[in-house]
Amino acid sequence: MVTVDKERCVxxxxxxxYCPADAISMKKSKAFVNEDECVECxxxxxxxxCMLGAIRQTELxxxxxxxxxxxxxxTVHMETRVSGRGTEEMKTNDVTNRFGDGEVGFSxxxxxxxxxxxxxxxxxxxxxVAKWGVEFEPMNPVTMLMTNRNxxxxxxxxKGEKVHSCVLEFAAKKLSDTPKIxxxxxxxxxxxxxxxxxxxxxRLTNEGESPVLPLLREAGMSLKPNGKLNxxxxxxxxxxxxxx
Numbered sequence: 001m002v003t004v005d006k007e008r009c010v011x012x013x014x015x016x017x018y019c020p021a022d023a024i025s026m027k028k029s030k031a032f033v034n035e036d037e038c039v040e041c042x043x044x045x046x047x048x049x050c051m052l053g054a055i056r057q058t059e060l061x062x063x064x065x066x067x068x069x070x071x072x073x074x075t076v077h078m079e080t081r082v083s084g085r086g087t088e089e090m091k092t093n094d095v096t097n098r099f100g101d102g103e104v105g106f107s108x109x110x111x112x113x114x115x116x117x118x119x120x121x122x123x124x125x126x127x128x129v130a131k132w133g134v135e136f137e138p139m140n141p142v143t144m145l146m147t148n149r150n151x152x153x154x155x156x157x158x159k160g161e162k163v164h165s166c167v168l169e170f171a172a173k174k175l176s177d178t179p180k181i182x183x184x185x186x187x188x189x190x191x192x193x194x195x196x197x198x199x200x201x202x203r204l205t206n207e208g209e210s211p212v213l214p215l216l217r218e219a220g221m222s223l224k225p226n227g228k229l230n231x232x233x234x235x236x237x238x239x240x241x242x243x244x
Contacts, residue, residue, distance in 0.1 A: 001058045002038055002045070004031045008054035015049040020113035020164065031055070039116055039164050040064065041071035063158045066119075069141070070163035086140050086167030099201050104172050104212055106134070106181065107199035111165035119145065119166075120159035121192035126152030126168055128188035132177050137169035175202075175211060182219040 002023075011029040018024075023037040024044065031054065044055050060068060069075040086107065099105040108125055111117030122142060130136075130152035136143045147153050172178055178200075185198060202212045216223060 001035065001060060001064065002033050002040065002042065003056050003058055004033055005054045005056060006030050008052045009050075010052065010054075012051075014051070015044050015055055018044045018047050018049040021116055021162075022114065037116075037162065038067070039071040039162055040067040041164060042068070063155075063161050066145075066158060066161045067163055070166050086142070086169050087137060093201055093203075099171060099203065101203050101205075102175055102211065103202065104175050104178055105201040106170050106172070107201075108168040108185065108196050109165060109199065110168060110196040111163065111194050113164050115194060116162050116164055117166065117192075117194040117196075118160060118162045119154055121194050122166060122168060123152065123154040123159060124192055125185065125188045125196065126154070128152075128184040129170060129181050132180050132184060133173050134170040134177075134181065135173065137171070140167065140169045142166050142168050175215070178212060178215040179219045182216070182221060186219075 009030045011026065011031070013026060013031075015031050016024050016026065019038075020041065020043055021037055021039045023034045023039070025032050025034070031050075033055075040060060042057060044050070045057055049055065086109075093099055093105075106129070110122055110125065126136070126142075126146070130150065136146065136149050136152070143149065145154050145158050147155055172181055182198075189196065200212055200216075202210060204210055213223060
C-alpha cells in the first residue's frame with residue numbers, strides 16, 4: 001500500500017500531479033494518500049516524485065492486490081500468467097483463430113487513468129450481457145473474479161476494489177445476438193460510475209464484407225474510422241506449438 005512518511009514529507013507537493021488516480025492531495029502541509037481512491041499503480045514511486053523518499057510502498061494483501069496487477073503494466077496475473085488488463089485474442093485473431101467465420105467477439109474496455117473503475121460496475125456490465133448467453137473469455141483475469149460465468153456475478157470481496165481499467169472479453173453464441181448485446185451494453189452504461197469503450201471482432205466474408213456492420217447499424221451505432229483491420233499476415237498456431 002502507498003503510504004506517506006510524515007516525518008520525511010516537507011509538503012513540496014511534487015508528488016500530487018504524478019498520481020493518475022487523483023488520490024494524492026495535501027492536508028496540513030503534508031502529502032496525503034486517499035487509500036480508497038489509490039489504485040496501487042506506484043506511478044508516484046517509479047517516477048521518483050519524492051526526492052526525500054517520503055512516499056513508500058508496503059505489502060498488499062488480497063483483495064487489494066488486484067489494484068496493483070490491473071493498474072501496473074509491469075505485472076503478470078498469477079491465475080492466467082497474462083500481463084495487462086485482458087488478453088491479446090482480439091488483436092491477434094488472425095493467428096489465434098479465437099473467433100472463426102460467422103462468430104463475433106466483444107471487448108469492453110472499462111475505466112481510464114484519472115477515472116478508474118470498481119469491479120462492482122464491471123459486474124453490472126457482465127451481468128447485463130450474460131443474460132444473452134455470452135461466453136466469457138476463460139484466460140481473461142477479469143473472468144477469474146467471477147463466481148458464476150453464466151450470470152456474470154463476481155466475488156463479493158472484490159466488488160469494492162478500484163483499478164485504472166480492465167477489459168471484459170466475451171463471445172456471442174450467435175451472430176444474430178449482436179444487436180441484443182449492444183442494446184444491453186447501452187443500458188448498462190447508464191447505471192455505472194465509469195466509462196467504457198467497445199471493441200468488436202469478426203472475420204470478413206469471402207467477398208470482403210463485415211457481417212457485423214449491418215448489425216451495428218441496426219442498433220443505431222457506427223464504426224469508428226480508426227477501426228483496426230487485420231489482413232491475415234500471421235501464421236495460425238497449431239497444437240503443440242507448430243505453425244503453418
